[in-house]
Amino acid sequence: QSALTQPASVSGSPGQSITISCTGTSSDVGGYNYVSWYQQHPGKAPKLMIYDVSNRPSGVSNRFSGSKSGNTASLTISGLQAEDEADYYCSSYTSSSSLVVFGGGTKLTVL
């Protein structure tokens, strides 16, 4: 059981927007602005898409955005494209002895 809770799957049609939630506690998501989101295509390594809740690394499309409210962070992908179909993982710094925790992952299907 992962420390952060994500929906197992979400789906959307090309051009639509979707949002993936990531729920933690005040010891991780709610307590720090250190939420990151990773995209993982099958058989590939994870790729950092969002860091520090809402910042995009250089080269990541501005269709990807992040936000946080309380103990829940969210990743929004607008203008869905076929290439966005992948697994998405959230992570957060945690004040527990674990240092960093990941979510269980969300499979995004582009219909």
Place this chain on the structure above:
Amino acid sequence: QITLKESGPTLVKPTQTLTLTCTFSGFSLSTSGVGVGWIRQPPGKALEWLALIYWNDDKRYSPSLKSRLTITKDTSKNQVVLTMTNMDPVDTATYYCAHSLWLVRRNFDYWGQGTLVTVSS
């Protein structure tokens, strides 16, 4: 350009010790603030953080695996080594190493391709 690549055995027997090497380029692990972490992913399952070593040789481990893990670095060779003792079939996973500026960014921004390790007799 930062790159990392994991290497090690693809098959280990239960109770054996696993040794994985992460060879990297494009950065130095002697630079202040730099870290290298290990993360694993069992087939079809989620990511799990294992360990992190900092430029100053400070080390952090997952509490659930701390007794079995050792992370070391060889700055001159641009390598980080992870050892995991007493391997079990549940440790079957793809093991990734990743670069981090952990003290300021709390994320892993560059990842290796991963190496699949199967634990079976």
